[in-house]
Amino acid sequence: MRMLCVIPVRGGSKGIPGKNRRLVAGKPLLVWTIEQALAAQPKMDVLVSTDDEQLADIARSAGAQVPWLRPAYLAEDTTATEPVVEHAIAAYTAEGKRPDAVMLLQVTSPVRLEGTLDRAIQQFVASGVDSMVGAVPQTPFLWQYGADEHDQPRAHFTIGARPRRQELDRTQLFYRETGSLYVTSTEIYEHEHNRLGGKIGIFEMDDLEGVDIDTELDLSIADHQLTQLHRDTANATSAASAGPTDKDSAQ
Template identity: 60%
Template sequence: MNILCVIPVRGGSKGIPRKNVRNLGGKPLMAWTVEQAVNAKIGLDVVVSTDDEEMADVARRYGADVPFMRPAELAEETTATEPVVAHAINFRTAQGRKPDAVVLLQVTSPLRHPDTLDRAVNQFLETGVDSLVGVVPTPPFLWRLGNEAAGTPVSAEYDYENRPRRQELTPEQIPYRENGSLYVSKPELYLGHNNRLGGKIGLFILDELEGVDIDTELDFALAEQQIASLGKGL
C-alpha cells in the first residue's frame, strides 16, 4: 500500500517569524515532524511541500523528499491546506505513485509519541473509515456566551445541576478537541471534495501531551519545557 505523507511548511509566518526553522530542543521545529514521519514503521512516502529553500534544505537533511517547490499561488497567507495536499497527490500520481491513503501532518504540533503515526494509520486501515482526525480530550465543563440583546442566556454544555466528577465520565461524555496534529484520509476527499475530512469519520485520540499547537511565543516556550523534561521519550 502506498501511503503519502504530506507535511506543508510555508516560508511566511506572521505570528512567529520563521518559526518552522526556529530551534526547538536542539533542532528546527519542522524537523520533529519530519523525523517522526520518516521513522514510522508503517512506511510513509514523506513529502514536504514548501515554497522556501531553507525549509526545503532542512526537510532533505532530516530525510524527507522535496520533489517540487510549491507554486506561489499555493503559498499565500490565505491559501488553505487542502489544495496544497491535492497538489502533492497529483504530483505523485503523475509520477505513477498514486497514493491509497494520505497522511497530513502539521509541524506546529511537534510532540508525538514514537508509535503515534503507526497507530493512527493502522486504526484508519482497520476501521475502514474514510478519514481520521487526531483529537485530544478536553475539560468537559464548557459554556457558551449568551446574547443579552437577543435575550439569550449563557448556556452550559453539561448538566451543571448534576455536576459529574471528571473521573466518572465515560469516553462518550468527554469532549475532544481537533488540534491539527494529524489527519489520515482517502485521497478522493482532497481531489473530489477539497476537504481533509468526509465520509465516515473516525477519531484518533492523542495523548494530552501531544495536544501542543505552536501559534504563539508562549506555545513555543511550553513546547521547549515539555521536550526538555521528556528528553528521548518523544
C-alpha cells in the first residue's frame, strides 16, 4: 500500500504567534511530527504543506518533502484541512504517485509514543476500514444540559449504579478525538471530501497522546511531556547498550 503522510502547517497563528516554529523540548514544534512520521514503518512519503517559507526551510532540514508552497487560497484562517489534503493528493497523482491512503498528522498534537504510527498503519491495513480516527478513551461520567424542555442536566451513566473505572469495558467508554492523526483511503477524500467517511474505525491512543495545543499552557504541557519521553527513551537506550550489571550477570 502506498501511503502519503500529509502534515499541514500554516505560518499564521492568532492564538500563539509563531506557534508551529516555537521551540518545544528543544526542537521547533513542527519537527517533532516530521521525525515521528519519518521513523514510521512501513516508510511513507512525508509531505509538509505550508504557505510559509521559514516553516518550509525547517521542514526540509528535518527531512520532509516540501515540493511547493501552499497556494494562498488554501492558507486562509477559514480554510478547512480537507482541501489541503486533496491538493496534495492531486499533486502526487499528477506525478504518477497517487497514494492508496493518506495519514494526516496535525502538528498541534505532537506527543506520540514510539510505535504509535506503526500501529496505526497496521490497524488501518488489517481492519479494512475506509478511514480511521485517533482517539483517547474517556469515562462515561459526563453530563449534558438541554436534555429536556426544562433544560435539566442529564448524566450519561446510570446514577444509581455508578460503575468503577476498572469495571468499564470498551462499550461503556467514550472516545475523544485527539486531532493527532487520521488515516483515510484516497477515495474518501476524492468522493466525500472529508477525512472521515465510509467504514470508520477508532484508533485508540494513550492518554499522554491527547495533548492539543491551543494555549501557552498546552505548549508548556507538551514541552514537559516530550522532554520526559525523550529522557526516558535516552535512558533506556543507554541502559540497553551498557549490557547487564554485575548483579544481573550473577543470576
